[in-house]
Amino acid sequence: MLSIKNLHASIEGTPILRGINLEVKAGEVHAIMGPNGSGKSTLASVLAGREEYEVTEGEVFFQGKELLELSPEDRAREGVFLAFQYPIEIPGVSTTNFLRTALNQVREYRGLEPLDAVKFLSLMKEKMALVEIDQKLLSRSLNEGFSGGEKKRNEIFQMAMLEPVLSILDETDSGLDIDALRIVSNGVNKLKSKKSATIVVTHYQRLLDYIVPDFVHVLYKGRIVKSGTKELALELEEKGYDWIKEEVDSTATV
Amino acid sequence: MSKDNQILEDLNSKEYEHGWSVNFETDEAPIGLNEDIIRWISTKKEEPHWLLDWRLKAFKIWQGMTEPAWANVNYPKMDLQALRYYSAPKQSNKPKNINEVDPELIAIYERLGISLNEQKRLQGIAIDVVLDSVSVATTFKETLGKLGIVFCSFSEAVKEHPELVKKYLGSVVPMTDNYYAALNAAVFSDGSFCYIPKGVRCPMELSTYFRINAANTGQFERTLIVADDSSYVSYLEGCTAPQRDENQLHAAVVEIFAGAHAEVKYSTVQNWYPGDKEGKGGIYNFVTKRGICAGDHSKISWTQVETGSAVTWKYPSCILKGDHSIGEFYSVAVTNNYQQADTGTKMIHIGKNTKSRIVSKGISAGKSQNSYRGQVQVMKRAQNARNFSQCDSLLMGNQCGAHTFPYIDIANPSAKVEHEATTSKIGEDQIFYCNQRGIATEDAVALIVNGYAKEVLNQLPMEFAVEAQKLLALTLEGSVG
Ligand SMILES: Nc1ncnc2c1ncn2[C@@H]1O[C@H](COP(=O)(O)OP(=O)(O)O)[C@@H](O)[C@H]1O
Ligand SMILES: [Mg+2]
Numbered sequence: 001m002l003s004i005k006n007l008h009a010s011i012e013g014t015p016i017l018r019g020i021n022l023e024v025k026a027g028e029v030h031a032i033m034g035p036n037g038s039g040k041s042t043l044a045s046v047l048a049g050r051e052e053y054e055v056t057e058g059e060v061f062f063q064g065k066e067l068l069e070l071s072p073e074d075r076a077r078e079g080v081f082l083a084f085q086y087p088i089e090i091p092g093v094s095t096t097n098f099l100r101t102a103l104n105q106v107r108e109y110r111g112l113e114p115l116d117a118v119k120f121l122s123l124m125k126e127k128m129a130l131v132e133i134d135q136k137l138l139s140r141s142l143n144e145g146f147s148g149g150e151k152k153r154n155e156i157f158q159m160a161m162l163e164p165v166l167s168i169l170d171e172t173d174s175g176l177d178i179d180a181l182r183i184v185s186n187g188v189n190k191l192k193s194k195k196s197a198t199i200v201v202t203h204y205q206r207l208l209d210y211i212v213p214d215f216v217h218v219l220y221k222g223r224i225v226k227s228g229t230k231e232l233a234l235e236l237e238e239k240g241y242d243w244i245k246e247e248v249d250s251t252a253t254v
Numbered sequence: 255m256s257k258d259n260q261i262l263e264d265l266n267s268k269e270y271e272h273g274w275s276v277n278f279e280t281d282e283a284p285i286g287l288n289e290d291i292i293r294w295i296s297t298k299k300e301e302p303h304w305l306l307d308w309r310l311k312a313f314k315i316w317q318g319m320t321e322p323a324w325a326n327v328n329y330p331k332m333d334l335q336a337l338r339y340y341s342a343p344k345q346s347n348k349p350k351n352i353n354e355v356d357p358e359l360i361a362i363y364e365r366l367g368i369s370l371n372e373q374k375r376l377q378g379i380a381i382d383v384v385l386d387s388v389s390v391a392t393t394f395k396e397t398l399g400k401l402g403i404v405f406c407s408f409s410e411a412v413k414e415h416p417e418l419v420k421k422y423l424g425s426v427v428p429m430t431d432n433y434y435a436a437l438n439a440a441v442f443s444d445g446s447f448c449y450i451p452k453g454v455r456c457p458m459e460l461s462t463y464f465r466i467n468a469a470n471t472g473q474f475e476r477t478l479i480v481a482d483d484s485s486y487v488s489y490l491e492g493c494t495a496p497q498r499d500e501n502q503l504h505a506a507v508v509e510i511f512a513g514a515h516a517e518v519k520y521s522t523v524q525n526w527y528p529g530d531k532e533g534k535g536g537i538y539n540f541v542t543k544r545g546i547c548a549g550d551h552s553k554i555s556w557t558q559v560e561t562g563s564a565v566t567w568k569y570p571s572c573i574l575k576g577d578h579s580i581g582e583f584y585s586v587a588v589t590n591n592y593q594q595a596d597t598g599t600k601m602i603h604i605g606k607n608t609k610s611r612i613v614s615k616g617i618s619a620g621k622s623q624n625s626y627r628g629q630v631q632v633m634k635r636a637q638n639a640r641n642f643s644q645c646d647s648l649l650m651g652n653q654c655g656a657h658t659f660p661y662i663d664i665a666n667p668s669a670k671v672e673h674e675a676t677t678s679k680i681g682e683d684q685i686f687y688c689n690q691r692g693i694a695t696e697d698a699v700a701l702i703v704n705g706y707a708k709e710v711l712n713q714l715p716m717e718f719a720v721e722a723q724k725l726l727a728l729t730l731e732g733s734v735g
Contacts, residue, residue, distance in 0.1 A: 048690050051682075072689035081690075088687040092705025101701060102691035109692070141705070158691065 001026045001197050002166055007058035009046045016042045018222035027194045031208055031233060032201045034219035035241045040201045041085055043219070044170045048082040049075050062166065077109035079165030083155040083172050087143045095138040095154060096124065099161050106162060127160040131187040148175030156187050168199045173207040185210030205237035220248055283340035289313065292440055295340045299409050302416065312429040312439030319433045325596040326625040326657055327565050329538065332503060339441045394458065404449040405460055408476055411447035418449055422480050426509035426546045434505040434540040438474045442507070445475035450485040459715055461490040473504045483513035483549060490718055491522045505540045514549025514576060519557070521714050523722050526562035533592025536564025543570035547579030555582040557713040559722040560595060561729045569627065571600035574608035581610040584710040588729050589622030598627035603639035612643040615707045618654035619733035625657040632669040639669040647677045648706055650733050700727035
């Protein structure tokens with residue numbers, strides 16, 4: 001489904017991603033871990049098409065299409081969803097109104113009729129139950145004055161509404177207490193299907209107790225330096241990142 | 255940095271969609287301005303002597319005045335002697351009702367999306383339409399007549415209700431008020447008149463639609479709204495003009511009188527031709543709008559959505575004379591390309607326990623300049639006056655400007671006056687967030703801007719709010735990304 005080949009990206013001339021290779025197949029969950037500043041959010045942003053990042057080398061294929069050739073909105077319409085590490089506030093625009101605009105533009109791209117208000121509302125009700133989100137929150141200005149947890153829950157609600165093919169969750173666990181973590185993870189698990197895939201970005205193994213990954217990758221200094229299964233995450237939890245840093249830095253030629 | 259520069263190169267705003275004109279036979283005054291022209295207009299309109307005298311007096315006053323230069327706008331001086339002060343579509347006989355109006359005129363309005371045919375109107379809005387200098391049709395007259403409501407063209411009111419016109423004309427905006435108000439008093443051609451009798455709630459929105467069609471013609475309409483004690487009316491005003499290379503002058507006067515316990519809501523969606531992308535042409539919109547809350551517990555609320563004009567100079571104001579009276583001003587002013595707007599309000603607290611609320615949302619894009627100018631004045635007698643002002647500016651790109659000029663003048667220490675102001679930039683991260691959910695950039699801008707202006711748009715009647723949202727999006731089309 002997703003194939004990242006030798007991806008290099010920089011911001012304002014500073015290289016951040018320095019040769020990422022990753023294959024994600026339908027039905028899989030991949031976890032990307034790594035210390036702060038290793039480039040996890042950068043990778044997520046580059047995949048979503050954020051303009052500030054300049055791709056200097058490499059290719060990305062998504063369902064056979066060259067992802068990097070598409071505008072950010074077309075990537076979304078093709079089914080790429082990014083749950084933001086820091087969701088953005090849009091004053092005066094309710095989540096409901098925002099999602100209705102989004103969903104209908106996605107549907108238009110896919111050649112579907114727009115959803116009328118009644119159908120939209122019943123879809124909302126269904127998805128609200130999934131992430132246990134309060135309707136009151138959805139009629140407030142998007143993310144404005146939301147608590148950290150409410151913002152994250154709202155991201156997953158949006159994901160549920162848009163039914164993406166590839167979901168990238170950037171530190172969705174940060175700012176969540178244990179109950180919220182369970183609810184959000186439950187939602188993500190229920191949304192998983194054989195046709196979709198999930199990339200979970202986190203630096204705590206805690207989340208991976210709930211969203212169980214098929215593969216775990218460690219990102220450090222813009223490269224995937226180690227890949228493994230769930231056990232790798234447990235090992236990182238126990239030993240921290242220092243041993244990996246040492247391993248990499250001692251053999252580094254950069 | 256990436257997007258900002260692009261914004262500036264990419265200023266490719268949507269062409270003004272009402273920029274067409276129609277050729278039909280007109281009755282025109284000769285070009286220029288002098289006493290003879292004023293007599294010519296007055297004769298043409300078969301006016302009584304008192305009104306001609308009133309005009310001539312205003313003309314004398316105007317001759318002694320100079321054009322104001324304090325506003326934060328820049329434009330080449332207009333040659334007022336090169337303008338035509340009266341132009342009316344020729345109609346063989348004065349139409350008695352809508353069915354007698356020249357079909358060609360009706361066609362103009364149909365093209366603007368305004369149906370004058372009463373049967374066809376679904377929304378139940380009574381409309382008076384003013385083309386160039388004269389009012390050509392007023393709808394729903396009979397329905398309103400049964401309630402004693404007068405809603406007609408100004409000229410007709412002069413003939414049918416001279417006592418009302420005489421009593422209120424110039425009572426809120428005196429001819430001495432300012433340069434443009436004096437000019438308007440001298441040469442005003444037509445406009446709308448509205449009277450709501452005591453205790454009557456007007457059952458439908460009243461609306462006036464102004465259009466300038468003729469070239470080199472100034473439009474000087476006058477609107478007078480009188481809401482007698484305990485009455486209510488909601489009034490809408492819309493406007494368009496053809497696309498022309500020369501600048502055209504629009505200098506209107508609106509006067510509102512509210513008796514005790516009366517309430518008037520006045521909403522404007524201003525869409526005069528703003529000029530082209532290089533700043534050529536467009537309307538100079540120099541308007542004086544003022545309401546007086548004359549009676550106790552009265553209320554006047556101004557809502558304006560300003561998207562058009564090359565230069566806008568406009569300060570809808572409230573004189574809060576009655577005790578417990580309330581004045582409100584809700585404004586969205588958007589400027590793009592080379593547009594300039596200097597707009598705001600004055601709230602003058604005279605009565606006790608008077609309250610005012612100001613919500614101004616400026617949006618600037620392109621190379622435009624957008625200024626808010628507001629005055630809150632609390633007189634000595636105005637015990638317990640309250641004012642709240644919120645002035646926000648939203649910038650798109652870095653070649654435009656937003657300016658705020660609040661003046662606060664308090665002569666009674668019991669007054670409580672609050673002023674809040676913010677300036678923000680439309681964020682790339684907001685647009686990216688929308689993009690990431692599948693929303694195209696243009697639609698993202700529309701969504702963000704409408705969200706920003708929501709508090710003001712909410713004040714508009716439903717159908718108008720939808721129109722206003724579309725207009726905001728159109729005005730800003732191509733200004734980002
Ligand atoms: N806008 C920016 N300008 C300059 N450097 C940036 C910017 N965004 C991120 N970086 C740098 O890129 C590196 C990777 O950041 P990020 O992808 O956010 O890391 P992570 O998500 O793994 O913590 C960090 O060193 C960070 O300081
Ligand atoms: Mg991060």
